[in-house]
Amino acid sequence: MLNGMRKLINKIKQKYGLPVVWYRCNIYKTAKIGKNVSIGSDTEVGPGVIIRKNTRIQAKCFIPKGVYIGEDCFIGPGVIFTNDKNPPSGECAATLINDGVSIGANSTILPGIVIDKNVTIGAGSVVTTDLPANTICYGNPARVARIKSAKKS
Numbered sequence: 001m002l003n004g005m006r007k008l009i010n011k012i013k014q015k016y017g018l019p020v021v022w023y024r025c026n027i028y029k030t031a032k033i034g035k036n037v038s039i040g041s042d043t044e045v046g047p048g049v050i051i052r053k054n055t056r057i058q059a060k061c062f063i064p065k066g067v068y069i070g071e072d073c074f075i076g077p078g079v080i081f082t083n084d085k086n087p088p089s090g091e092c093a094a095t096l097i098n099d100g101v102s103i104g105a106n107s108t109i110l111p112g113i114v115i116d117k118n119v120t121i122g123a124g125s126v127v128t129t130d131l132p133a134n135t136i137c138y139g140n141p142a143r144v145a146r147i148k149s150a151k152k153s
Contacts, residue, residue: 077105
């Protein structure tokens with residue numbers, strides 16, 4: 001059994017160029033995962049989920065169908081995405097996480113949310129509305145605390 005698991009991990013590494021081993025993860029066949037994506041242990045990646053390149057997902061996250069995560073994102077440990085506005089209706093609302101987003105540990109993202117580019121979300125936040133680009137947000141419900149300053153070149 002262990003030898004078979006090692007072979008599977010090596011095939012995945014070759015196909016996707018992964019830098020880490022996915023241990024005890026449940027990743028559906030129809031999930032699309034880009035190059036250099038790191039997924040922590042005990043994480044569920046649902047059917048049809050799209051995770052673009054260079055994204056890091058820490059341990060114990062739940063990412064159901066209907067979630068799109070852009071490039072260069074960081075999803076902290078224990079982050080939960082939801083996809084049903086009126087459970088158990090079975091109607092999935094799409095959630096879009098744009099490039100460069102960082103979500104702190106134990107945050108919850110409600111269904112149908114759009115988080116624009118370069119947003120930082122504090123740990124333990126509950127995101128109930130769309131968040132604008134280049135902002136720092138936190139709280140329950142998450143609110144914009146400030147706008148990030150422009151990077152000097």
